[in-house]
């Protein structure tokens with residue numbers, strides 16, 4: 001073994017140690033699920049950092065009802081073709097976006113980070129659940145979160161969705177680059193009228209202070225597309241409805 005080989009070996013061992021340490025750290029993040037002992041009822045007890053899942057008073061999802069009339073500003077969307085990869089993270093199918101897609105509203109600009117899906121829908125509208133819901137997760141520079149939710153009913157085949165659906169994997173951890181990049185605006189219904197309320201992340205740590213914008217108009221996905229999602233994420237991945245408490249839904 002010459003000097004270079006020895007240093008390469010030492011480097012490999014060091015790299016292995018770092019990767020191993022990172023994996024151990026990751027597994028300290030308590031595992032949560034949508035069912036069984038680590039299901040939604042237990043989330044708040046799985047870790048101190050998940051306490052809001054149990055104690056929060058502004059949790060998501062909700063049944064949107066008793067809407068209050070208000071004058072809501074238009075969402076200013078600047079999206080381009082930049083959904084670049086699709087990931088199965090074990091809980092959902094997620095499309096990651098390159099930087100530069102923004103949504104401006106209420107005097108703040110948020111950047112689109114990722115879009116992921118739930119089946120059946122998490123939010124209900126007037127007691128009605130839908131087969132699929134997309135969450136368009138945005139963050140501003142200070143880390144404030146804004147989620148645009150779009151509900152999909154059984155209907156026409158959704159071509160933009162198919163760009164990700166074609167490459168979604170049934171194996172947790174799998175990631176695929178998308179040869180045809182997704183334009184998030186093409187996943188929206190035609191009109192952008194929305195319901196507005198404050199809520200939380202719908203998965204641990206269930207952090208609050210999330211601005212929610214639920215599109216009033218329902219978009220479509222084919223039954224085959226919904227079935228494919230269910231075959232890849234073979235358990236319902238919707239958190240149960242949470243109490244509205246003192247909140248109001250503005251429209």
Ligand SMILES: [Zn+2]
Nearest residue numbers: 116118135202
């Ligand atoms: Zn979500």
